[in-house]
Amino acid sequence: MLLFSALYIQVQGQEISYYGDIKPIVDRQCVSCHRAGEVGPMPLTSYEEVSAYGRMIQYVTTSKLMPPWYADPSYAHYSNERVLSETEIKKISNWVSSGMVTGKEPDVPIIPIENHQDRIERKPDLVISMSEAFEQYGVYLDQYQVFILPTDLAEDTWIEGIEFVPGNKKIVRFASVSVEPSDKFDSLDRWDPRYGYFSFGGLGKTPEEPFWYTWSPQQETSFMTDGTARLLPKRSNLLLHIHYGPTGRPQKDSSVIQLYFAPPAPVQRLMTAPLINPYVITGDSLFIPPDVKKVFHASYMLPYDIELSDLTPQANLLCRSWEVYAKLPDKATPQKLLKIKEWNVNWKQTYHLETPVVLPKGTVIHALAHYDNTLDNPCNPSEKPVPFAWGAHLFSEMFFVHFGFRAVVSPTPDVRICMAPVVSDSSLEVLLKLDKTYIAEILISNASGNASAMLEARRFQKGSHKINVPIGSIPYGNYTMTVKDKSGKILAEQLFVKMREYGL
Ligand code: HEC
Known part of the structure; x- marks a missing residue:
């Protein structure tokens, strides 16, 4: 190795040094x-700090453990990607092997990296804080806690910027924010005497919009562009699920969510929906017997054109890998979306596509996930494998890919549907907004589009209409709500997932 490094340095004609290269x-x-x-x-901010960990840094970079990034960069690229190039990895490795040369400190003073990027001039319109500090156990264990944060907004509000400010950056590893207008999560909160409630893989119940926002270390405030915004229904609760990393001493956290309101409608709704879920698994259900390795394949055909901006896979400890791609109706080669070769439950992440992709109606999204319930899997939580069924806790599994997208529609549609992307009750509230009077019909159709039921057909006056759709008798799965005029022309559509109450 040393010999090779010496050669490498010679070939390069110059020495690899800390200040010059590393x-x-x-x-x-x-x-x-x-x-x-x-x-x-x-x-790792100075020569002394970096060189003290030289061998370890060489190891974690060549083995690609650091920077932590689990998506395969040869499959698809993301705007929040954290990867070293092969050249960078080689440079670090050769620098360590050749004795960690310091090099010449530049004359220009090195500008220290700011602790907080204070680039956002604008003040948030709403600041929502955890009502108490949460104290994490200092016993080198990961911890997952859900906090219910009421918003008290009297009106449905469009949000164009969201910022999560971790209270204690040493321990906050991942945070997701889900939206639920009802108080149904309070019952889960009650059984945990501490602030918030413990929940490992999901929230324990199904919210109306899961993964409305996610945060991982290094992430900055994200503003939505092109007139897109996220909907925050009035009086919603934000369900803040935080993964706290292990520490040796008890640490406190009190995190904050800051929201920036969008100008009033019309805006394009950016929403997140678990389009890949256990109901769309092909020919199987989410069950993994002991001592078995299993691959689940799921697919879903898009009912209308969407622009996809991000993906968040969700699984627990038995999961080993993911592959997600889309087959467009007019293209032979699939659009690659995400490949994770080694799923790591402790580095959850939303993958923001480098550029959003338009997936036209008829595109079939495919997802494959591999689960290993044998002892070959070092993450298997049981010493003697037990059966795993669908659930949010340690000894159960999840199979979701949440997609962040907007519908591609004309910019000023006359008719708009507003409803939750996920429904777990027996009735679904639909808000229909019309800029002029229509004789229209409302239909609900299943994922394959071959079974649809007419819900209402009548004259709808210009204005807003609230419609309660009974959905108690339809099976769980993916659906589309469609509004058509009397000639059969589609005026508005929205997809949604009907999910059991304890699904997410
Ligand atoms: C997104 C945050 C993040 C980035 C970026 C990151 N690290 Fe880390 N690093 C961590 C965390 C957290 C740990 C603790 C171990 C773990 O949880 O994986 C860690 C652990 C380490 C360790 C110790 C491993 C051990 O087992 O104790 C080394 C060495 C390291 N990082 C080096 C690097 C180097 C070199 C880079 C850049 C090439 C880097 N890290 C980038 C968050 C990060």
Whole structure:
């Protein structure tokens, strides 16, 4: 190795040094997590700090454990990607092997990296804080807690910017925010005497919009573009699910969510829906017997054109890998969306596509996930494998891909549907908004589009109409609500998933 490094340096004609080569890489790819007060266990901000961990850094970079990023960069690219190039990995490795040369400190003073990017001039319109500090056990265990944060907004509100501000960046590993207008999560909160309630894989119940927003270390405030916004129904609760990483001493956290309102409608709704879920698994159900390795395949055909911006896979400890792709109706080669070769439950992530992709109506989204319930799986929580069924806790499994998307429709439609993307009750509330009077019919159709039921057909006056749709008797799964005029022309559509109450 040493010989090779010496050769490499000679071939390059110059020495690899900390200041010349390594510091720029570490500053860009590591320091945002590896500095005082951040999630990384040690700072990597100076020659002394970096060289003290030289061999370990060589190991974690060549084995691709650091920076933590689990999507395969040869499959698809994302705007929030954290990957080192092969050249960078080689440079670090050769630098360590050749004795970690310091190099010449640049004359220009090195601008310290700010602790907080204060680039946002705009003040948030609504700041929602955890009502108490949560104290995490200091016993080197990961912890997953859900906090119910009421918003008290009297009107449905469009949100164009969301910021999660972790209270304690040393321990907050991942945060997701889901939306639920009712108080149904309070019963889960009651059984945990501490602030919030413990829940490992999901929230324990099904909210109306899961994964409305997610945060992972290094993430900045995200503003939606092109007149898109997320809907926050009036008086909603935000369900903040935080994964706290292990620490040796008890640590406190009090995190905050900041919201920036969008100008009033019309806006394009950006929403998140678990389009890949256990109901669309092909020829099987989410059950993994002991000592069995299983691959689940699921598919779903899009009922209308969407622009897909991000994906969030969700699974527990038996899951080993994911592959998600889309087959477009007029293309032979599939559109690759996400490949995770080694699923790691402790590095959950939303994958924001480098550029959003338009998936036309008729596109079939496919997902494959591999689960290993044998002892070959080092993450198997049981010493003697037990059966795993669908659930949110440690000894159960999940199979979801949540898609963040907007419908591709004309910019000022006359008719708009507003409803939850996920429904778990026996009735579904639909808000229909019309800019002029229509004789219209409302239909509900299943995922394959071959079974549809007429719900209402009548004259709808210009204005807003609230319609309660009974859905108690339809099976669980993916559906589309469609509004047509009397000639059969589609005026508005929205897909939704009917899911059991304890599904997410
Ligand atoms: C997104 C945040 C993040 C980034 C970026 C990141 N790290 Fe880490 N790093 C962590 C965390 C958290 C740990 C603790 C171990 C774990 O949970 O995986 C860690 C652990 C380590 C360890 C110790 C491993 C051990 O087992 O104790 C080394 C060495 C390391 N990182 C180096 C790096 C280097 C080098 C880079 C840049 C190339 C980097 N990290 C980028 C968050 C990060």
